[in-house]
Amino acid sequence: MNRLHALQAHGCVTLGADHSGWRLRAEATVGVLVLDRLRLVIEPKFAIPGGRLMSWLGYALDAPRPLRSPSRRWATRPDGYADLVVTALLEQCEHLVHEGLRRDYVRRETVELVLRGRLDVAAQATRRYGQLDRLHIRAFDRETDVWDNRVLGTALRAALRLTTHPGLARDLHGAAEAFPAAASPSAALHALDRIRYTRLNARYRAAHTWARLILRGGGVSDLLTDQGIAADGLLLRMPALWEAVVRRLMSEVAVRRGGRVLPGNGGAGITVRGDLGNPSAFRPDVLCEIPGRNDSARSLLPVDAKYKRYDRHGISAADVHQLLTYGAGYSSCTKASAAIAHPQPGGRAHRLLEVNSPRGKLATLHVIGIDTDAQPEQAVAWIGDALF
Template identity: 70%
Template sequence: MPDRPEIRLGEYESARLGLEQLTPRDVDRLHALQARGCLTLYPERTGWRFKADATVGVLGLDRIRLVIEPKFAIPGTQLMSWLAYALGAPIPSTARRWTTSPDGYADLVAAALLEQCEKLVREGLRRDYVRRQNLEPVLRGRLDVAAQATRRYGQLDQLHVRTFDRETDIWDNRVLATALKVALALTTSSELARALHGIAGALPHPATPDVALRALDRTRYTRLNARYRPAHTWARLLLRGGGVTDLLTDRGTAAGGLLLAMPALWEAVVRRLATETVAPHGGHAVPSSGRTGITVRGDVGNTSTFRPDVLLSCPGRDTAQRTLLPVDAKYKRYDRHGVSAADIHQLLTYSAGYTPGDAPSAVIIHPQPGGHAHRTLDVGSPRGRLGSIYVLGIDTHALPEQATEWIRSALLQ
């Protein structure tokens, strides 16, 4: 397990690093993360200034470990609950305080994977038919005549056979073994490391992370392997360095780091919240691209588009015709300051493009620790009303499932 000095800070906070604390390899790696918008690193006269953006997690460098704690919107007590909600995974028993382990987020995700792997081992790992080509003393399976003639020259003391047996050495299990190996490199808890090592012994040999990720991307879930979905979800999170498909735009970092982009997490949360809010009333989410997209043509360069984070299709009150409602996730403290002019312009474009002309409207959903809140922005002009923007603040101290009912009641009002 790594034994390096630890530097802890919160998202949007900064820390000074000495010249001796960063190797040239570390500087290159941090600059690569800076290009992805995860952090900022700039030189000072006597060292470096490291500033975390809207990113939390752990980053293991050559000489130090950087731990970035959630401070802005989602408290450490609830981060795993909101993350599990965004991923559609069951809330792990590790959904506890960030500070209960020295490594915080990395240990919690590793423990969530461990919990799912232990459950699969107790229930019995899935087996499937695997084709093998072996050298056996007796005939078993099908004789490989060509190999027997060219390699054994007619001798029958050893037989080249092809077998097709049910084994646990399949990709559903191998990707979990690979993720457990990555988790072992991240955790600093000796107890957790022993448990990870123990459960890894019940799984087949791991593959490389790149090969395992490609296998996960090819995985299709049926009734035979549906119970593997939660374990694969946490495995994918570890193998991508903190990101999952449709959650992060980047691919994370190499082994040794586990970073989570909080704006992307909040967008995933809002997509599920909005969809579950309108589902009981016959509503559902629809794509905001293609024929339903807002496009800009004729400018220099490629065609640009306006895409809300969620576009809801809701039944009309008085007619059979359905109406559209654009919803945008904003990872901003709109409980402390007003909505920016850029966001107002963006939401007015959505309302003009999707909602009825007599009642243009759009919704902003932002995190608000400590309680729910909502307000309505009425945008007018000398020629009349331009639209309404509903600003909803979601209490991130509560469980995410409790927010859907509040959103539903707020929108009905």
């Protein structure tokens, strides 16, 4: 129960007691949750094929995909999304082994029969009492026992506890033998936070992304960032993941149109003052600045990401009010507009909502349905043509 209450405190699930026990509501969190006596598999509102899901997840994380082969062997059994992330880590590690693991000079203090490197005079005098049959030396050797490889070895061994698929477990065990391991998962996580990427280890970035996700484990919020909950499962907050997808999509759309995405943590929010308590603020998920026909005319388009099935039912009144506020706050009075982006498996869609008042038109709202069965890159050009 402590684990469930901790997940509830972080907004992953909602707990309620009734006469027969406890009722758990997952909201928009999906994944695998391992408890003391049972394993919960929380499925999403609409299923995305395993390979396509990893494409969108990698797109949201901006994780590079250096694999030359377009085929992916994602496990899509009832074990849930945990096996998908484990398989992603495994394929990246197998690719690194095939290319050759990174080696660097590591200092070693050993006892040898011949001199190699530098003689440790103090150790020779205090431990061998001046005898020269064995030499205490200090030498630097190029080895794979560096932190870039240690964190992957630790993550591969931790992934063995997450998967129940026998074939995947066998491949993980084989790959783990090629990598050294850190002293503990916490030491590996600390090293991941300190790693800086150069041309020597840039190819490790994708593998480290999946390793970080495996090592943190448990309750996930703010796009797979650990909030201190330890669990043997893996949970994904789909609204946060979808917001990251839409943010990157709109950023690429704006750049192609000669514009940019404005930062959301600046002074560009719509604020409400004068009420009881602290002032409140309204900030869209994405705020695009797009140039007009002449360079001086630049328009702002607020875009809100919604993880909802708006391909099956109409836009809720609360979301219409929210978009209308954004349109009035960031657009001109004569051309107030805003957009909402939602996932739509199996096809894309674009419809326009007109908000009118007795005095005339208030705003135009774009409802963009993004096809999650297609590659993420295919949506960029289509969104640009639909909105601008």
